[in-house]
Amino acid sequence: MTRNPSSMAGNALLPGRNVDRAARASQTRSRWRVLEPLVRGLVGALLLAAALAKAHEGITSPAPGERWGPIVQVQAEWFLGLWLLSGWLPRASRGCAIVLFAVFLVVTLGSAWRGETDCGCFGKLKVSPFITAGIDLLALAALILTQPLARRKIVQPGSPPMTRRMTLLGVFLLVALPGAGAGAGLGVWLMAAAEPARLSQEGMIQGSGPVIVEPAGWEARRLPLLAHIDIQERLAAGRWTVILVHHDCERCRETVSDMLKSDVPREEGSIALIETPPYAPAELWPNVLGDQPPENGARRVVLGRLSAEHDWFVETPLLFALEEGIVQRVRHAHDLARDQKVSVEPSAPSNESERGDLPTTKVRLGDTLPAAPITHELGYLEPGEVRQGRFVLENILDRAVTISRIQIECSCTEVTDTATPITIKPKGHATIPFTFTAPEVKSHYAKRIILHTDHPTQGTVALAVSARIGLPLVAEPAVVRFEGGEAGNSQEQFITLRNEGREPVRILYATSTHPAFVAKVPRLTLEPGGQGRIPITMTPPGGESHPTRKLEARVTLHTSLRAQPTVTVTVDVDHGAAQPD
Numbered sequence: 001m002t003r004n005p006s007s008m009a010g011n012a013l014l015p016g017r018n019v020d021r022a023a024r025a026s027q028t029r030s031r032w033r034v035l036e037p038l039v040r041g042l043v044g045a046l047l048l049a050a051a052l053a054k055a056h057e058g059i060t061s062p063a064p065g066e067r068w069g070p071i072v073q074v075q076a077e078w079f080l081g082l083w084l085l086s087g088w089l090p091r092a093s094r095g096c097a098i099v100l101f102a103v104f105l106v107v108t109l110g111s112a113w114r115g116e117t118d119c120g121c122f123g124k125l126k127v128s129p130f131i132t133a134g135i136d137l138l139a140l141a142a143l144i145l146t147q148p149l150a151r152r153k154i155v156q157p158g159s160p161p162m163t164r165r166m167t168l169l170g171v172f173l174l175v176a177l178p179g180a181g182a183g184a185g186l187g188v189w190l191m192a193a194a195e196p197a198r199l200s201q202e203g204m205i206q207g208s209g210p211v212i213v214e215p216a217g218w219e220a221r222r223l224p225l226l227a228h229i230d231i232q233e234r235l236a237a238g239r240w241t242v243i244l245v246h247h248d249c250e251r252c253r254e255t256v257s258d259m260l261k262s263d264v265p266r267e268e269g270s271i272a273l274i275e276t277p278p279y280a281p282a283e284l285w286p287n288v289l290g291d292q293p294p295e296n297g298a299r300r301v302v303l304g305r306l307s308a309e310h311d312w313f314v315e316t317p318l319l320f321a322l323e324e325g326i327v328q329r330v331r332h333a334h335d336l337a338r339d340q341k342v343s344v345e346p347s348a349p350s351n352e353s354e355r356g357d358l359p360t361t362k363v364r365l366g367d368t369l370p371a372a373p374i375t376h377e378l379g380y381l382e383p384g385e386v387r388q389g390r391f392v393l394e395n396i397l398d399r400a401v402t403i404s405r406i407q408i409e410c411s412c413t414e415v416t417d418t419a420t421p422i423t424i425k426p427k428g429h430a431t432i433p434f435t436f437t438a439p440e441v442k443s444h445y446a447k448r449i450i451l452h453t454d455h456p457t458q459g460t461v462a463l464a465v466s467a468r469i470g471l472p473l474v475a476e477p478a479v480v481r482f483e484g485g486e487a488g489n490s491q492e493q494f495i496t497l498r499n500e501g502r503e504p505v506r507i508l509y510a511t512s513t514h515p516a517f518v519a520k521v522p523r524l525t526l527e528p529g530g531q532g533r534i535p536i537t538m539t540p541p542g543g544e545s546h547p548t549r550k551l552e553a554r555v556t557l558h559t560s561l562r563a564q565p566t567v568t569v570t571v572d573v574d575h576g577a578a579q580p581d
Contacts, residue, residue, distance in 0.1 A: 035142075035146050036090070036146040036147065036148050037087070039142045039143065039146045040084045040085070040087070040090065040093070040094070040146075041084070041085060042142075043081075043084055043097055043101075043139050043142070043143065044080075044081040044082070044083075044084030044085040045081070045085070046081075046135075046139065047077045047078070047080055047081030047084070047097075048077070048078065048081035048082070048085075049122070050077050050121055050122055051074045051075075051077035051078040051081065053121075053122040053123030053125055054073065054074045054077075054121075054122075054123045055074050055123075076100075080093070080096055080097060080100060083096075084097060090148035091147075091148050094143055094147075094148060097139075097143055098140060098143050098144060101136050101139050101140045101143065102140060104121070104132075104136045105133060105136040105137060105140060107119075108121070108129045108132045108133040108136055109129070109133050111129035112128075112129035112130050112133060119132040197209050197210060197211040197212065197310075198211070198212060198214070199211055199212075199213055199214075199224050199225070200224065201217070201218070201221055201224055202224065203222075203224040203225070203226065203227040203228070205310060209311065209371070210311045210312070210313040210448070210450075210462070211310045211311065211312050211313065212313045212407070212450065212460075213225070213244075213312060213313065213314045213315075213318070215318065215320070215327075215330045218320075218327045218330055219327050219328065219329065219330060220326065220327065220328075221326065221327055222325050222326055222327070223235070223242070223320060223322060223325060223326075223327050225244075225274075225306070226325060228306055228307040228309075228310070229274055229304050229305070229306060229307070230304055230305050230307070231272065231302060231304040234272075234302065235272055235304075235322060235325060236324065236325040237324060237325070238269060238270075238323075238324070239269025239270075239321075239322065239323050240269045240270055240271070240272050240320075240321075240322040240323075241259075241269060241270070241271045241272070241319065241320075241321055241322075242271075242272045242274055242319065242320040242321075242322055243255065243256060243259070243271065243272070243273055243274065243317055243318070243319050244274050244276060244306070244314050244316055244317065244318040244319075244320075245273060245274070245275055245276070245316050245317050246275075246276055246314075246316050246409075246410055246447070247275055247278075247279065247280030247441065247443075248280075248410075248439050248441045248443045248445055248469070249316050249317070249410045249411065249412055249439060249447075250412055250437065250439035250440055250441075251316070251317060251410075251411040251412065252316050252317045252411075253439075253440070253441075255317045255319075256271075256273060256317075259271065260301070269322075269323075270300040270301070270302060271300070271301045271302070272301075272302050272303075272304055273301060273302070273303050273304065274304045274305065274306055275303070275304070275305050275306065276306045276312050276314050276316065277305070277306065277307075277308040277312065278308075279305060279308075280441075313407070313409055313448060313450060314409065315332065315407055315408060315409060315411075316409070316410060316411065317332075317411070318330075318331075318332060319331040319332075358388060358389060358390050358433070359376070359378075359387075359388075359389040359390070360389070360390050360391075360392055361374065361375070361376040361389070361390075361391050361392070361463075362391075362392050362394060363391055363392065363393045363394065363461070363463065364394050364396055365393055365394065365395045365396065365397060365401050365424070365453075365455060365461070366396050366397065367397070367456075367457060368457060368458070369455070369457075369458045369461060372462070373448050373462040373463055373464035374391075374461075374462070374463050374464065375446070375463075375464040375465070375466050376389050376391065376434075376463070376464070376465050376466070377466055377467075378436060378465065378466065378467035379467065379468065379500070380467070380468045380471070380472050380474075380500040380501070381438040381467045381468065381469055381470075382438065382469075382470065382501075382502070383438055383439065383440045383441075383442065383469055383470050384437070384438055384440065385437075385438045386435065386436070386437050386438070387435075387436050387438075387467075388433065388434070388435050388436070389433070389434055389436070389465070390431050390432060390433040390434065391431070391432040391434075391449075391463055392429055392430075392431055392432075393424060393429060393430045393431075393432065393461075394428075394429045395424040395425065395426060395427065395428050395429065395430075396427065397426060397456070398426050399426055399456070400423055400424060400425050400426055401423075401424045401453055401454060401455055402421050402422065402423045402424070402453060402454050403420055403421060403422040403423075403424070403430070403451050403452065403453050403461075404420060404421050404452050404453065404454070405420055405451075405452040406418065406420060406432075406449065406450070406451055406452070407449070407450040407452070408447075408448075408449050408450075409447040409448045409449070409450075410447040412436060412437050412438070412439055412445075412447070413434055413435070413436050413447060413449065413465050414434060414435050414436075415432060415433070415434050415449065416433050416434060416435050417433055418431075418432055418433065432449075432451075432463070434449070434465065436465055436467070438467060438469045438470075439469060441469065441470075442469055442470030442471055442563050442564070443469050443470075443471070444466070444468055444469075444471065445465075445466060445467045445468070445469050446464055446465070446466040447464065447465060448462055448463065448464045449462075449463040449464065449465070450462055450463075451463065470563045470564075471563065471564045472499055472500045472501025472502075472505070472561070472563075472564065473497060473498070473499060473500075473501075473505065473526075473559065473561065473564050473567045474497070474498045474500065474567075475495050475496070475497050475498075475557070475567050475568075475569050476495065476496050476498070477495065477569070478569055478570065479569065479570045479571075479572070480493050480495060480536055480555075480569060480570070480571045480572075481571075481572055481573070482538045482571070482572070482573035483573070484540070484573060489539075489540065490537050490538065490539045491537070491538045491539075492535050492536070492537050492538075493535070493536055493538075494533045494534065494535050494536070495533070495534050495536060495569055496531055496532070496533055496534075497524075497526065497531060497532050497533075497534055497557065497567065498526075498530075498531040499526035499527065499528060499529065499530055499531065500529070501528060501561075502528050503528060503561075504525055504526060504527050504528065505525070505526045505559050505560055505561045506524070506525050506526075506559065506560040507521050507524040507525075507526070507532070507534070507557055507558075507559055507560075508521070508558045508559060508560060509521055509558050510534070510555060510556065510557050510558065511555070511556050511558070512553055512554070512555045512556075512571075513553045513554045513555075514551060514552075514553035515541075516538055516539055516540065516541050516551060516553070516573075517536060517537070517538050517553050517555055517571045518536070518537045518539075519534055519535070519536045519537075519555045519557065520534070520535050520536075520537065521534060521557065522534070534557065536555060536569075536571060538571065538573055540573065551572060551573045552570065552571070552572040553570075553571050553572070554568050554569070554570055554571070555568070555569050555570075555571055556568045557569075
């Protein structure tokens, strides 16, 4: 058989061609492999940034509902990011990263298909799902193309094998695992703390913000509030009727007074009147309770206080029957009215809730809500005066918001013509009308209304009703600020004192907590609805006896009004701010 020489020559060249192709492919792979540490570092940093962004959103703007899903996702990204940066077992970390970014790509493409404008991958930073899908695809391609370099096993004489790998493993375990564990624990604690606070059955406070006291399920259990009451040891023994009250709640005062007058057997135990902060003046409750000598057969009354370390939200009056610290019964104001014939008449439904001239406070339900209550200011009211108002809730979200329940801190405020649940359509609004009856106690009244909602970032919305009850004098401005000046050069500013009451008031004299500030009180009588100006003079102190740069004091105006004998304003000056050190 005869062979073609040219064919033989071509075949002889084939091995060389294959070697060249293999060499070029090897060089290409080598160039990609050189980039592997850079790609691994960038992907690890991207995962850490995403984890931190999600954690920040979970802490600052928590969404109601399940917490473990976001926490697990944050910790997975944190763990894998540190793993990639450590360089330990690079093939395994690269494989996990490829799987994770493939899942990310599917999820972001699904978000883009549904028309969502934010993928949610970077917390509060709004990023389009199309952009995120492009990042995921780029990271996935880079991870696939850049394989880790093969490592040769080189054992130096006299040194143990795998020393470097064990060192990397030790560093990784010392940094990644404790960091992930501590981050998970901190994330659980902070995300739980961002929830509206609740009092557990064991008396533990879970979350931050107002502690909402909800006694459902407390019967036949130890009173969870005991650990937070100053007379807990006394309440833990014997039989007690415990009443939680606000000192400026008229319904609370009526309930206590009617219970003392009612014919209740002494076997029911003593009465513990537990006041929630802010506390009453020292003379208030003795005036309400009167003398209670034990020999007259009346039930003994003990005064106690709920701890001021927390901001309590209690729907008062709230009554517990205790025996050896165990809750036997729980009763609210309407239960007391039925059981003890307390005269508690609900307000008649108002037909004015849709009137345009009703005082209105608007509340915008957007992506975030203020932490402080949104307050409806009623101004000055006489004790016993009745006022109406309303909150108008505007839903500016693209989804409906449902109000499932309304809680009112004080029974002096009643929400009228409103039945829950209330669903507010996207771009729609809802009205929460209320009727307020001013209590007899003269005070700066402020009580809250809590709306429980399915808002995407805040499960509760805090509203408030405030008023000055029986305190007709108002000083404006409440804070007077002077500019710094040279020692001995006086400055003068004025405050305006307004009388919103029904009787004339004389301004008697003024006192100051610092000699640099002097209020010059003229012969001044404020008629009902009248006002007057009062000058305050500031003379900057000098010498070594006044080394402080910041001065602050209180100026108190003394009046002839028994209900409001003093009015206080704050005065301050940045002394010597313009002078060089």
